[in-house]
Amino acid sequence: MASKKNNPKTLVFSMNNIRSTVEREGNLPDIIKGLADELALVRDRFGVSEPAAVLLADILEMSGRSGADEDDLAKYLGVSNIQFIESQKYLRELEEKGIVQRGSCRGRVCYRVTPETTRAVEKEDRFQAIPMTGLTGDELFSRFRKVFSDFQGEDDPDRPDRALARLDKLVEENQQLDFCRRVLALPIYTEKTMNIETERRIFFFLCNRFVTHGEAGVELERLLELTDFFEDDRRLKRHISNGNTVLQRSGLVTFGNNDGFSDAGVLALSDEVKGEFFSEVELTPEEQVRYRDLVSSAGIAPKELFFNHVENEQIDRLGALIEPEAFKAVQERLEKVGMRRGFNALFYGGPGTGKTACAYELARRTGRDLFVVDVTKLRSKWVGDSEKSVKAVFNIYRKLCRTSELAPILLFNEADAIFAKRFENVDDSVDQMNNTIQNIILQEMENLEGLLIATTNLATNLDPAFERRFIFKVEFKMPEADSRAKIWKSMIPSLSEEDACALAGRYPFSGGNIENVARKSTVEYVLSGNEPTLDSLDGYCREEILSRKKTRNKIGF
Helix, strand or coil, rough: CCHHHHCCCCCCHHHHHHHHHHHHHHCCCCHHHHHHHHHHHHHHCCCCCHHHHHHHHHHHHHCCCCCEEEHHHHHHHHHCCHHHHHHHHHHHHHHHHCCCEEECCCCCCEEEECHHHHHHHHCCCCCCCCCCCCCCHHHHHHHHHHHHHHHHHHCCCCHHHHHHHHHHHHHHHHCHHHHHHHHHHHHHHHCCCCCHHHHHHHHHHHHHHHHHCCCCCEEEEHHHHHCCCCCCHHHHHHHHCCCCHHHHCCCCEEEEEEECHHHHHHHCCCCCHHHHHCCCCCCCCHHHHCCCCCCHHHCCCCCCCCCHHHHHHHHHHHHHHHHHHHHHHEEEEECCCCCCCEEEEEEEECCCCCCHHHHHHHHHHHCCCEEEEEEEHHHCCCCHHHHHHHHHHHHHCCCCCCHCCCCEEEEECCCEEEEEEECCCCCCCCHHHHHHHHHHHHHHHHHCCCEEEEEECHHHEEEEHHHHHEEEEECCCCCCCHHHHHHHHHCCCCCHHHHHHHHHHHHHHHHHHHHHHHHHHHHHHHHHCCCCCCHHHHHHHHHHHHHHHCCCCCCCC
């Protein structure tokens, strides 16, 4: 009896045969005719046209890698990029049915199959898309949440238009809901003014954040990320600041509220909208709102850290300064001498010397949450997006300072590129953007009310303007022999004092290097049951030296 995977009637066999045959022999009529049985099965299971079925086979294969971009698909079909324009409608067919989804890979638009498609192939079942009609209020907003999640994950200039098209379709096809009927009668649908599509995106985003995250308002800079590629977001910002948008004139949104004062940097749904539009959904209480990059101090596990004597003294002093009561006094003294109330600290030194771990431990010790900035996500290839992201970070941090019992620590981790020397006489757009980002951060550091810690490996390349703004600096040097011995002993408790000292004297490692060796020995113990010995650890140390030699520091973005 033939095995299931060799049975031509299975989806797995059919799609694999379509893909390998077309890739090998081309998308010619005779070739397609020879695949009639396989294509018929795919068409039946997915309800798509024959050309769409051919494309789907390659997208399924490429989804196991990074996705299929249009160059990949044109090459697969054996056509030029110009000829591939004719196949765009089949991509749209797959996308509209929820069989594939558009995203980004290698900085380009690409396509991957959806989880529902993978499930249909795996189960040898008929494809069933996520329902988009006949939804309950909670189901509608779960779809909204998915649209905005995809929007944030894409790197494509068409993403605002595609996101809005999906949102509009959801609203139009679910008019059994009071929310959808009310929305379709609003001026953001009936008026045809400039920026009206962005205003509609902003309204939907505010509704989504209010329902699913309990947010009363959203920072303006964050909302401006919803503008399309060619839109003048500065002009829109002026209109919002002057109250001239359709959203504001029709009473749908208002400025945020900050301790009883209007906050023009935040937009919020009006009380009327909040009171009348959401009777069909279960709202998330505002007190449950958490930012995904906010690390709770209560959730940080205690970690024993070992530093040299000088670093220990500086860290202990910094910890004492940022204790809640002491920090208030520090801020008062800063204000008294004419300085800003913000406290900026710099941790610098080689990789693996404990800079990040120290920031986390200080947060835990002082009871302060940690707002961690992923520097790699701040920079976008789209003009203006990076600047918006940086401003949004500080807007969120200001809000956290206002709403938290203790001001959190704002951590710029591995921020070598952000705080590096600015470019002079620039005419390159990327260099100009980098300088703009740095100027924004410099200004925000001047106005900071809380506590910022930045970590960097390259202090020698620090811009002087940044250096002046750090009033507390700690250099993390490579641990000395006695500190290394303590680290060895803490990482591998079964080590004798003698062996720990021997390894510490033999290898001038950082804490990060020692942790790598300890991790390898732990994996070996799990796999073989062999306890680490001095000889085995010696071998891992030699491997660590080789890997260090292959590593090069990255400078810049």
